[in-house]
Amino acid sequence: MKALTVRNIVVGALLVFLALVPVYSQMTGNLFLMTLFTRIVILAIAAVSLNLIMGFGGMVSFGHAAFLGIAGYAVGILAHEGINSGFIQWPVALIACALFALATGALSLRTRGVYFIMITLAFAQMIYYVGVSLDRYGADDGLTIYRRSDFAGLINLSNKTTFYYVCFICLVGTCYLVWRIVNSRFGLAIQGARSNERRMRAIGFPTYRYRLTCYVIAGVLCGLSGILLANHTDFISPAVMHWTRSGDLIVMAVLGGMGSVLGPVMGAVALLVLEEWLPHAISVVGEFVTGRPVVAAKEYWALILGPMLLLVVLFARGGIDGLLEKIRRG
């Protein structure tokens, strides 16, 4: 905020762009763009929440998508049982996420490093299979949500523009909250525990309870993302909690940059736009080279995305955000 650095200009431009997506969509009638960016904004919330524990807390969770599913199922199941009020659905979903985070975090945080990664993955897979076995609620076919969360006429989530702005405000709110947390006493304690936990204990910090609290906060924030995602797709299925989805969230945070609050937002935008745009680009290039449409080549977009990620990990440790910071220093 202090200086007009390249990084701050890009961040500012991105936020303005995100705020204006519905305006552009309505002017051009390009509704696809708004659908895509609604999804991007929602998953950015999840990535920001993951980065609170991963980037700032040093807790690399490979099961963060579990919270997307838990919150989504809370909304879906309540809707299925005829409870459509958002005033009930949303708190229930967030509380469910908090309880799951508390229970699994209490166990997972007794381990370190690769064991922590594995145990969070294991808990997420457990929940995934719980979803698969929910026969009453569609099992692995998933559950259609016929009505979006109802806020007694105060706000109509079925309106695409309204819904987009609800998501956007949730993202901005989440980023602001995480930013406050990161710079608070609590946030410094968390970052200290990432940096040197032994020293933290030696100077008098009971690190475990702070790390666990942080884990629960991140789970609840990701739950918010899950609520929005279920409302966005009008559908919930176990696929939302698949481990590859947790992997996507990690990629967003790493790609965007784990060192800052907004890095994962950039990562979410970059990853999901590339995912959408690369197949398209491949088929255009393919047609140009071979002279005829090559539909099958579309499937290979990951072959291009993979090396790009590799380059980021190898040469740009700070992700996109880190790269932008470097431009300033020349």
Add this chain to the structure above:
Amino acid sequence: MADALLSVEGITKRFGGVLASDGITLSLPAGELHAIIGPNGAGKTTLIGQLTGEITPNSGRIIFDGQDITALPTYQRSMRGLARSFQITSLFADFTALDNVALAVQAHAGNSFHFWRNARTEEELRAPARAALERVGLSHRADNLVSSISHGEQRQLEIAMALATNPRMLLLDEPMAGMGPEESARMVKLLLELKKQYTILLIEHDMEAVFALADRISVLVYGRVIATGLPDAIRANAEVRQAYLGEQEAVVVNG
């Protein structure tokens, strides 16, 4: 001793077949600077580990300020006023020097479940942190990242962090480790100053420093205290000379 601030009563620690601590008994009255010397592998670090709570002894008791702390976790010992510095510099590398010390202050300023206010602007944390930096002569480095200051300065910062926890007693694990002669001399000066205010248990290899600072010295060999006494008595002790000081005799005589 009735007025001992710290007493260690026969602690024993086994690692498999190795007796790292063999019935160690020590007693430190308030105000004393007690040095522990001994060859590598004598069990000095194991002893510190047990005093700070990172290692649990197999038997024996540790009494601090009249209370048995043998089973207390590390952070609670810190809360009671037992502060340590680390042999291998152990800081928060991606924080500034001032952030490091402020975190130590924060640990003793109530719980850290404060999620909103910017901790880096809280005078309640920053002022005592600045004072601790000043005390060890590091004020000019306050805003430098720890990873960018010299090794000697990092050693000073170690001490500042221990001081910032408002301790009653300091456990200093080789504060001179890896320092040049000039830096060592500065550290000795600082410790002479701190000695007036704190009870100190000093583990150190630098004999010149030990004999310049210590009120009493204990010699640890193979996990056992083979001698405790005034510096002159230790220097003259035949068993100590044979076990440990032999090769360093020249230094001792000159020192």
